Amino acid sequence: MQNTDKEKKIAAKEAVQLIKDGMIIGIGTGSTVNYFIEELGKKVASGLKVKGVSSSTKSSDLARSYGIEIMDDFEGTMDIDVDGADQVDGNGNLIKGGGGALLREKIVAFNSRRVCIIVDREKMAGDRFGSFPLPVEVTPYFASGTIKHIEKLGSHCKLRQNGNFVTDNGNLIADCEFGKISDPCILEKKIKSIPGVVEVGLFVNMTSEIIVGSENSAKFIKLK
Numbered sequence: 441m442q443n444t445d446k447e448k449k450i451a452a453k454e455a456v457q458l459i460k461d462g463m464i465i466g467i468g469t470g471s472t473v474n475y476f477i478e479e480l481g482k483k484v485a486s487g488l489k490v491k492g493v494s495s496s497t498k499s500s501d502l503a504r505s506y507g508i509e510i511m512d513d514f515e516g517t518m519d520i521d522v523d524g525a526d527q528v529d530g531n532g533n534l535i536k537g538g539g540g541a542l543l544r545e546k547i548v549a550f551n552s553r554r555v556c557i558i559v560d561r562e563k564m565a566g567d568r569f570g571s572f573p574l575p576v577e578v579t580p581y582f583a584s585g586t587i588k589h590i591e592k593l594g595s596h597c598k599l600r601q602n603g604n605f606v607t608d609n610g611n612l613i614a615d616c617e618f619g620k621i622s623d624p625c626i627l628e629k630k631i632k633s634i635p636g637v638v639e640v641g642l643f644v645n646m647t648s649e650i651i652v653g654s655e656n657s658a659k660f661i662k663l664k
């Protein structure tokens with residue numbers, strides 16, 4: 441197992457400790473969350489009663505394969521959302537969408553009382569925040585035109601897999617290189633105001649806590 445995988449697994453195991461009987465859990469997407477689902481599955485097999493709302497068909501399928509009940513919709517607020525991230529800045533803001541699940545992930549996070557982000561150390565980008573190309577979900581209709589407007593904000597964008605990557609929502613992903621992102625709040629608003637943009641992979645002020653896995657332990661960073 442590679443170091444980063446080890447760190448992801450350690451962070452995921454710590455997050456599972458936060459899950460209590462009766463909780464409704466938001467479940468993110470990606471390789472780190474897959475470890476969380478696996479660990480949660482073990483607890484469910486030994487009697488923990490929880491329900492989940494998942495951010496992708498991949499996560500739903502995996503969770504169900506471990507016997508975790510997944511609801512497609514839910515009127516209330518989830519107790520906790522556990523998700524990964526592609527990069528984290530010094531204030532706990534996130535770049536997400538490397539797996540293309542950013543729209544549902546943002547809906548799940550918005551509807552959760554507590555957002556717990558699990559990452560390996562490499563994701564803690566600090567001043568490098570933005571070196572991971574920012575994923576933006578766009579409608580297939582007029583995608584190239586939409587991208588031109590995102591580029592006017594100072595980026596270079598490419599449609600993921602030349603437009604062949606289709607999200608769970610039937611949309612496309614533009615991966616946009618902005619270089620260093622120092623004001624994610626303003627950038628998120630500017631990109632979101634472009635018609636054709638469905639959602640932006642910047643998660644600003646949404647994180648409650650970050651669990652960073654390292655060699656043999658995990659570090660908790662509490663934000664709210």
Ligand SMILES: O=C[C@H](O)[C@H](O)[C@H](O)COP(=O)(O)O
Pocket residue numbers: 468469470471472473523524525526535536537538539540541542545
């Ligand atoms: O769309 C995917 C998500 O935002 C993931 O949470 C993110 O890409 C991190 O994934 P991983 O845990 O595989 O690094």
